[in-house]
Structures are given as structure tokens and as C-alpha cells.
Amino acid sequence: MTDQQPKQQQATTATISTFSELAKLADYSLMESLNCDPDATENGVDHDERQVFSGHYVPVKPTPIKDPEYVAHSDALFAQLGLADSLAKSADFMRLFSGDISQVPGPMRKVGWATGYALSIYGVEFIHQCPFQTGNGYGDGRAISVFEGVLNEQRWEMQLKGAGRTPYCRGADGRAVLRSSVREFLAQEHMHALGVATSRSLSLYVSKTETVKRGWYAEGSQSQNPDKVVTEPVAISTRVAPSFLRVGQIELFARRTREDENVDEQRKALAELEKIVLHLIEREYATVIDKQLSLPEKIILLAQAFRDRLTSLIAGWIQVGFCQGNFNSDNCAAGGFTLDYGPFGFADLFNPQYQPWTGGGNHFSFMNQPKAAQSNFEMFCSALQPLLTSEQDLLALDGVKNEFATVMESKMNAMWAAKLGLKHLNTESRKTLLSELQLLMMQTPVDYTIFFRELSSIPKGIRPLKKSFYTQLINDNAEQAAKNQQIETRWVEWFVQWKASLNSDMDSSIEQVSEQMKQVNPKYILREWLLKPAYQQAAVGDYSLIRELQEVMANPYAEQSQEIEDKFYRLKPLEFFNLGGVSHLSCSS
Numbered sequence: 001m002t003d004q005q006p007k008q009q010q011a012t013t014a015t016i017s018t019f020s021e022l023a024k025l026a027d028y029s030l031m032e033s034l035n036c037d038p039d040a041t042e043n044g045v046d047h048d049e050r051q052v053f054s055g056h057y058v059p060v061k062p063t064p065i066k067d068p069e070y071v072a073h074s075d076a077l078f079a080q081l082g083l084a085d086s087l088a089k090s091a092d093f094m095r096l097f098s099g100d101i102s103q104v105p106g107p108m109r110k111v112g113w114a115t116g117y118a119l120s121i122y123g124v125e126f127i128h129q130c131p132f133q134t135g136n137g138y139g140d141g142r143a144i145s146v147f148e149g150v151l152n153e154q155r156w157e158m159q160l161k162g163a164g165r166t167p168y169c170r171g172a173d174g175r176a177v178l179r180s181s182v183r184e185f186l187a188q189e190h191m192h193a194l195g196v197a198t199s200r201s202l203s204l205y206v207s208k209t210e211t212v213k214r215g216w217y218a219e220g221s222q223s224q225n226p227d228k229v230v231t232e233p234v235a236i237s238t239r240v241a242p243s244f245l246r247v248g249q250i251e252l253f254a255r256r257t258r259e260d261e262n263v264d265e266q267r268k269a270l271a272e273l274e275k276i277v278l279h280l281i282e283r284e285y286a287t288v289i290d291k292q293l294s295l296p297e298k299i300i301l302l303a304q305a306f307r308d309r310l311t312s313l314i315a316g317w318i319q320v321g322f323c324q325g326n327f328n329s330d331n332c333a334a335g336g337f338t339l340d341y342g343p344f345g346f347a348d349l350f351n352p353q354y355q356p357w358t359g360g361g362n363h364f365s366f367m368n369q370p371k372a373a374q375s376n377f378e379m380f381c382s383a384l385q386p387l388l389t390s391e392q393d394l395l396a397l398d399g400v401k402n403e404f405a406t407v408m409e410s411k412m413n414a415m416w417a418a419k420l421g422l423k424h425l426n427t428e429s430r431k432t433l434l435s436e437l438q439l440l441m442m443q444t445p446v447d448y449t450i451f452f453r454e455l456s457s458i459p460k461g462i463r464p465l466k467k468s469f470y471t472q473l474i475n476d477n478a479e480q481a482a483k484n485q486q487i488e489t490r491w492v493e494w495f496v497q498w499k500a501s502l503n504s505d506m507d508s509s510i511e512q513v514s515e516q517m518k519q520v521n522p523k524y525i526l527r528e529w530l531l532k533p534a535y536q537q538a539a540v541g542d543y544s545l546i547r548e549l550q551e552v553m554a555n556p557y558a559e560q561s562q563e564i565e566d567k568f569y570r571l572k573p574l575e576f577f578n579l580g581g582v583s584h585l586s587c588s589s
């Protein structure tokens with residue numbers, strides 16, 4: 001027997017197969033350094049909207065959904081956490097993750113918590129839009145964390161979404177509907193499978209009897225805004241991440257340091273800011289920032305490390321065709337991963353201005369995401385400033401901030417180069433190769449995923465690439481035919497240039513380069529028109545499409561069966577163009 005075998009056996013026996021074993025792993029020790037809202041009721045039955053003036057969190061008891069039914073769980077995340085699959089349908093587990101925390105065994109607490117955060121949109125602070133005109137009403141309006149603990153040597157937080165009102169609910173119901181919960185549940189795990197950092201999906205339960213009303217689109221509607229009120233079942237999905245700290249949260253405490261003229265209040269606010277920043281380091285950056293360093297040293301390293309993660313994240317989004325849609329600072333995880341799958345979308349057509357959310361505007365569109373991230377990063381750096389006093393430290397932080405665009409650009413270049421199978425895009429001719437490709441993709445237009453996947457096979461000519469062309473969208477008249485001919489000629493020229501670059505970079509076999517390209521150019525992507533039938537069927541109790549999407553989208557870079565290919569590796573059907581709820585959507589809740 002080798003050394004390896006006993007270890008593997010140990011890993012198997014470490015599986016958590018009962019709820020009480022999971023509960024035993026609860027560990028709130030890091031939270032103890034944080035401040036609880038002094039005005040909160042201790043048992044968390046605090047569900048009315050109100051201003052929260054201070055403290056890092058508010059104890060809140062979730063409101064369970066009525067008659068919960070199991071919809072889905074992520075077997076990939078269960079395996080990573082060491083949870084047995086059988087738990088997902090067990091009574092205790094289901095009770096908690098459908099919102100009933102009243103019966104959990106210790107050391108788990110019978111109360112959850114919500115956090116406040118500030119909001120800035122594209123670098124502009126939003127304060128007066130909160131119901132109290134102070135900014136003290138913004139925060140987790142329907143997200144409630146219920147567990148923090150160490151599983152498989154990593155600390156995780158588990159957070160219910162749609163578990164009822166919190167003091168930050170701003171008059172809303174605190175619920176999430178099945179439609180948006182299915183979208184978020186599937187997208188989170190798909191994103192992980194795509195290799196892009198993200199919060200994860202644990203479980204999804206729906207109520208068999210409780211519904212809420214939401215504005216949505218009538219069948220076949222092309223309206224921009226919802227034109228119908230629909231009654232939808234409520235659901236609770238649970239997401240899991242090392243923490244749910246957002247840029248907006250750091251901003252909130254920084255803002256408070258300059259709000260009050262009273263020196264004592266300022267000092268208190270500064271202490272709260274310092275605590276949340278140290279907590280962020282502990283939760284998200286403990287492995288890269290040494291505990292022994294001084295506060296200013298930690299802060300500069302934190303800014304650098306977050307910049308590194310955030311720029312990689314955005315390059316990852318562009319790589320896979322993802323548009324977050326609403327990339328405000330409150331939807332920007334300070335750990336540098338994807339958070340809040342509300343108005344998101346995976347692009348069918350390549351369009352730099354792709355923006356699935358009708359309320360999002362151009363500034364959060366597909367290719368503007370690097371800029372949106374930069375605004376969030378700048379707000380993050382400004383929020384750290386009150387903790388630095390020396391000129392030298394402030395200059396160092398400014399340096400980290402100012403280099404964002406350069407770092408972002410180099411990550412984008414590396415990402416495009418990888419998608420094209422090239423080693424770099426550093427020369428002028430390579431840059432032209434990329435810009436001409438982007439222009440051609442728009443003018444043709446092409447399906448972003450299918451194009452790069454077909455290119456990854458390194459074809460001999462452009463014919464296979466045409467599989468990605470949306471020629472169906474183009475009018476068939478003489479003028480258009482002439483244009484198409486010109487575009488075709490430009491494609492051929494582009495292809496010849498690309499092949500020449502590929503050959504000049506090639507130091508391994510063509511098969512190896514093709515294989516590498518297939519590792520960054522997914523074959524399967526969670527398109528909105530695939531999600532729609534899945535949540536529609538789920539609303540009538542049929543979860544089979546959700547299961548199928550879970551399986552297919554868990555292996556987005558793999559070749560799968562012919563049947564799967566025929567069904568999922570397809571251009572967007574014509575009837576889905578301009579369709580409300582598919583091509584575009586209003587808010588997501």
C-alpha cells in the first residue's frame with residue numbers, strides 16, 4: 001500500500017452525510033471582531049425597513065417559504081465541500097436552506113445576518129436615492145447569510161437569496177421568484193465550470209404554494225419594458241463564497257468617516273472601516289497578505305491583489321461572452337469574483353455594446369466592462385484612503401490605482417491572444433488582426449461562441465467558420481449581396497493573416513495548439529433562450545431541463561455527444577431576436 005491510499009480513504013470518510021455534522025462545522029469566530037448593529041433586535045425578528053446607522057451586520061431571521069420542494073443542488077459544489085448528495089433532499093438540510101433556521105443544532109446560530117453596503121454607479125456615489133435620503137437603507141434586501149464555517153480546509157459563507165425582508169428591503173418583499181433563481185443557480189455553476197471566479201450555487205428550493213407578483217413580458221412581446229404582471233412561485237437559492245464582502249461595503253464605512261463633524265464619531269467610523277478592511281483581508285486575501293505586516297503595508301498589498309483578481313475576472317468575462325449587466329460597486333465582490341446574477345447574459349452575437357438589461361445603459365455593456373471595473377476599483381481605493389496617513393503611503397496607493405488600465409489592457413491582450421491561439425498581440429500587425437476581426441464579427445454578424453470554437457479546430461479555410469454567421473439576419477437584396485461579397489473577401493484576407501501569425505508562433509503541433517484553444521473557447525454556453533424553457537417547465541414542476549442544463553453546462557469546453565451538440569451548439573433561432581425576457585430583460589428579481 002502506498003502513502004497515497006490511506007489519505008484517499010480518509011477523504012472519503014470525511015464526507016458530511018448528516019445535517020448535524022455540517023452544523024458542527026459552523027464557526028463564527030472571525031465575525032466576533034466585527035460590530036453588530038447596536039439598534040438590532042437580538043433574535044433578528046427585524047423585518048421592517050429602517051435606517052441602519054452603524055455596525056457591520058444586522059442579525060436577521062430568514063422567513064421560510066411555504067411548502068418547499070427540492071428543485072436542484074450542485075453536485076460539483078457538494079463534492080468540493082465534502083457534502084453527501086443525499087443531504088440535499090434530507091429534511092433538516094432542506095428546512096434550513098428553504099429559510100427555516102429555528103431548529104438548527106449548535107454551534108450553528110438560530111439567526112442569520114444581513115449587511116449594509118453603499119452604492120456607487122460608475123464612480124458616482126448614490127446616497128439620496130435611498131428611502132431615507134441618507135444611504136443608510138442600502139444593503140442586503142433579500143440576501144441573508146445563515147452559515148459560516150470551515151469545510152475541506154476552506155472557510156465558506158452560505159447565503160440565502162429570497163429569504164424574506166431585512167431592514168434593507170426598502171419596502172420590497174424580500175423574495176426571489178423561481179425564474180430568477182433558476183437563472184442564478186445555473187449560471188453560477190456554469191461560470192465556475194468555465195473557469196471564471198464566482199460565487200457558487202448550493203441548493204434551490206421552490207414553494208409549492210407561495211407566489212408573488214412581478215412585472216414581466218407577455219408571450220411573444222418585443223416590448224423593452226415588462227408589459228404584464230405575472231404571478232410566480234417564490235424560491236430560495238443558496239449561494240456560497242469565501243465571503244460576500246462587496247466594494248460597496250468598504251465604501252459605506254469610508255463614507256461614514258467623512259459624514260460626521262464630531263471627532264468622536266469620526267474616530268468610531270474610522271475604527272469600523274479598519275475592522276472591515278482587516279476582515280476582508282482575513283476572509284479573502286489571508287494567503288497573500290502576511291498578518292505581521294503594518295496596516296499601510298497590508299492596504300497597499302490588498303489593493304494590488306484585488307486589482308490582479310478584478311482584471312483577471314473581467315478578462316474572463318470577455319473570454320466567455322458574459323455581460324454582468326449591472327456592475328455597480330454594490331455588485332462587485334471585494335474578493336474579485338462574479339456576484340449577483342440578476343440582469344446578466346451570455347452573448348449570442350458578438351456586439352461590443354451587448355447589454356441584456358434594459359435599465360443598464362451602455363456603460364455596463366459587454367466591452368465596457370473593463371471601464372466599469374476600473375470605476376469600481378477607483379471607488380475601492382478611495383475607500384481605503386482614510387486608513388493611510390503618510391504622503392508616501394497615499395502615493396503608493398495612487399500608483400496602484402493609476403495602473404489599473406495598464407494591467408487590464410495586458411490581461412485583455414493575453415486573453416485575446418489565447419482565444420486566437422497566439423502567443424502575444426504585441427505588434428502593430430497583431431493589433432490590427434484583432435481589430436479587423438472584431439469589426440468583421442460585428443459586420444457579418446457572428447455568433448461569438450461558435451466562431452471561436454470553430455476557429456479552434458484550425459480549419460483550412462473559412463468555410464467551417466461560416467457556421468457561426470447569422471446570415472439569416474441579413475436582408476437578401478442586391479445591395480446586401482454586394483456587401484456580403486466584400487465581407488467574404490475580407491474574411492479570407494483576415495484568415496490568411498491569422499494563419500500566418502499562428503504558424504510563426506507555433507512551437508508545438510497544430511493539434512496541441514487546437515487543444516489549447518479549445519480550453520479557452522467554450523463549446524457550450526448558457527444562452528438565455530436555453531434558460532427560458534428550463535424555468536418555464538420548472539414553474540409547472542418539471543425540472544428535467546434544469547438537470548440537463550446542469551450536466552451540459554458543467555463541461556462547457558468538452559466535446560459531448562452528437563445529440564447534445566445538435567441541441568445546444570446552435571445559433572440563436574430567429575424567433576428569439578428582440579424578444580422581451582430573452583434578448584433583453586428588465587430587472588431580475
Ligand SMILES: Nc1ncnc2c1ncn2[C@@H]1O[C@H](COP(=O)(O)OP(=O)(O)OP(=O)(O)O)[C@@H](O)[C@H]1O
Binds near residue numbers: 169339
Ligand atoms: N424583492 C426584493 N426585496 C427586497 N430587496 C430587494 C428585492 N429585490 C432586490 N432587492 C434589493 O435591491 C438591491 C439591488 O438589487 P439587485 O438586483 O442588485 O440585488 P439582488 O439581485 O437581490 O442582489 P445581490 O447583489 O445580493 O445578488 C439589493 O440590495 C437587493 O437586496
Ligand SMILES: [Mg+2]
Binds near residue numbers: 331340
Ligand atoms: Mg445586487
